[in-house]
Amino acid sequence: MSTPATLGDEATSSDTSTRHRLALLGIVLTITSIAAIPVGVLWPEPESGGDLYAYSDIEPIRAFWWGLLTFGSAMLVLNVPLQALVTMALVRRRGSVWATVGAAMMWIGTGLYAAGASAWAAAYYFPTDPSVDPSAGRAVFDAIEADAAHVFATLIPGSLLVAIGTVVQVVGLFRAKAVPMWIPIFALMVVPTFIVPGNGWIGIVTAAPMAAASIGLAYYAWRRA
DSSP states (O other), X not given: OOOHHHHHHHXXXXXXXHXXXXXHHHHHHHHHHHHHHHHHHHXXXXXXXXXXXXXXXXXXXXXXXXXXXXXXXXXXXXXXXXXXXHHHHHOSSTTHHHHHHHHHHHHHHHHHHHHHHHHHHHHHHGGGOTTSOHHHHHHHHHHHHHTXXXXXXXXXXHHHHXXXXXXXXXXXXXXXXXXXXXXXXXXXXXXXGGTSOOSSGGGHHHHHHXXXXXXXXXXXXXHHO
């Protein structure tokens, strides 16, 4: 039969274990939040100014292009689900439904976006290989441009789900009042990313506050534990 002292020791051990786990999640969330900022800064601008790239845009930077999209997708897969999970840990009563629904949307959106980004990276990487005839490579780019719907079939819905899910979780944070108000306000900077260009130095205007919000969520979840 457990004594009160034993039960107390077990509770303390459980609290310590939870704190350590949240600390680990917070470290990963902090690293991925900061690491994602350079992706936007280094994102290449198409010569045409649109969303699709020409053969001449990618051919000189094919390795950089593939690496940037792959790295960005990896950071997204690590960061967004952890942010959603940490928010659920903070919002347990008032606003918990909002936090849970938002998390589900963010998880699904992350999967869709990462799948689309990986396909996009490969679609432009292989036709620009030096061993491929340039005319054949340009033909692939022309085919992609003619069927852009398949290029963005998961990218756009995925990014929308992540953004909407973040907004839904922000409602939960506002209702729960679990963190200082600057954190959900900074998290809402995901909305202007659909209006303000996310690449180049101007992208820091939206990326830096979102990174700060993620780090803030991780810190308060750890401190609460």
